[in-house]
Amino acid sequence: GEDVEQSLFLSVREGDSSVINCTYTDSSSTYLYWYKQEPGAGLQLLTYIFSNMDMKQDQRLTVLLNKKDKHLSLRIADTQTGDSAIYFCAERRGGTASKLTFGTGTRLQVTL
Amino acid sequence: GAVVSQHPSWVICKSGTSVKIECRSLDFQATTMFWYRQFPKQSLMLMATSNEGSKATYEQGVEKDKFLINHASLTLSTLTVTSAHPEDSSFYICSARDQGVDTEAFFGQGTRLTVV
Numbered sequence: 001g002e003d004v005e006q007s008l009f010l011s012v013r014e015g016d017s018s019v020i021n022c023t024y025t026d027s028s029s030t031y032l033y034w035y036k037q038e039p040g041a042g043l044q045l046l047t048y049i050f051s052n053m054d055m056k057q058d059q060r061l062t063v064l065l066n067k068k069d070k071h072l073s074l075r076i077a078d079t080q081t082g083d084s085a086i087y088f089c090a091e092r093r094g095g096t097a098s099k100l101t102f103g104t105g106t107r108l109q110v111t112l
Numbered sequence: 113g114a115v116v117s118q119h120p121s122w123v124i125c126k127s128g129t130s131v132k133i134e135c136r137s138l139d140f141q142a143t144t145m146f147w148y149r150q151f152p153k154q155s156l157m158l159m160a161t162s163n164e165g166s167k168a169t170y171e172q173g174v175e176k177d178k179f180l181i182n183h184a185s186l187t188l189s190t191l192t193v194t195s196a197h198p199e200d201s202s203f204y205i206c207s208a209r210d211q212g213v214d215t216e217a218f219f220g221q222g223t224r225l226t227v228v
Contacts, residue, residue, distance in 0.1 A: 035219070042118070042205050043156075043219040088155065099146060100207075100217060102155045 004091055004103040011109045018079045020106045022072040022089035029091040032065060033100065034074045037086045046074070046087075076108075084110045114140045116208050118220025125196055125227055133191045133223045135206030141186040142208035146217070147179075150203040162189040186211075196227045 004024045012018045024032075030051050035043040049056045049063045049072075056063045062075040072089055086107050090100040115138040125131050135145055143164045148156040160181050161169045168181035178200075180192040189208075193200055205222045 033217075040222070040224070042116075042221040043207075045216055045218060048216060099158050099161060101158075104155050 004089060004101055006087075006089060006103040006106045008104070009107050009109070011111060012079050014079060014081055014110055014112055016079055018074075018076040018083070018108055018110075020074045020076075020087050020089075020108065022074075022103050024070050024072065024089075024091050024101075024103075026091065026093060026101075027067070027070065028093050030094065030098075031092045032063075032072050033090040033092070034061075034063065035088045035090065035102075037088065037105075043088065079108075079110050081110045081112070084108055114138075114208075114210055114213075114216070114218045116206065116218045116220045118206055118223055120223060121221060122224040123226070125225070127197055127227055128195055130192055130194045131196055131225060133193075133204055133206075133225075135189045135191070135208065135220050137187045137208040137210070137218075140208075140210040140212065142189075143186060143211045145183060145189040145206055145208045147181060147189075147191050148205045148207070150205060150222075152203075156205060159191075164189075193225065196225070198227045201225055201227045 006022050033048040034046045037043050047058050054065050060077045064073045086105045088105050089103040092100050117136045119134045145162040147159045150156050159174045162181045162183040164183045170176045183189040207217045207219045209217045
């Protein structure tokens with residue numbers, strides 16, 4: 001199957017860490033991505049990880065990949081109000097022309 | 113990161129008319145571009161994969177005669193919604209993959225289509 005699942009909503013306080021989770025079903029995924037979408041806008045690529053890695057860190061963002069459990073997470077350290085948005089994970093299985101399969105999206109709300 | 117420009121950002125058209133949406137990669141060449149549709153509070157649904165110089169590959173259930181895709185150059189793909197109806201109202205987003213980098217796909221800012 002091609003299901004990519006995420007929890008719908010996450011609320012955190014400003015300054016705390018946020019962890020957004022994603023599960024997928026296809027073990028042949030080659031790349032996994034995290035995108036951010038603000039209201040009425042397109043998608044902004046935040047980070048991606050190759051399937052033979054288990055962790056990638058980029059400033060406030062940490063991606064963890066558990067390939068055995070087909071579980072991907074995005075941790076945002078020191079979450080700010082500007083991080084409020086919808087976050088999509090996506091997987092890709094093949095070469096240059098291969099498509100992305102997106103998760104259902106997680107709405108992150110950051111409160112003061 | 114690389115820039116993908118989508119135009120127009122929003123359009124309102126009358127039922128029965130056709131609307132063309134452009135997707136341009138501004139600082140890289142893209143042999144492959146993707147067109148998505150997004151309904152409110154939902155994820156992105158891939159409509160078709162656009163390949164430069166060849167016919168687009170449509171996903172199951174997407175009418176190719178309704179949604180015409182042309183990828184005439186390495187920096188431009190267009191989506192034409194023909195004979196638009198209110199049910200075609202949606203947010204359309206394109207993405208382009210840098211053929212030199214390959215790992216990443218960059219998205220346009222989206223086009224909000226409203227058919228009245």
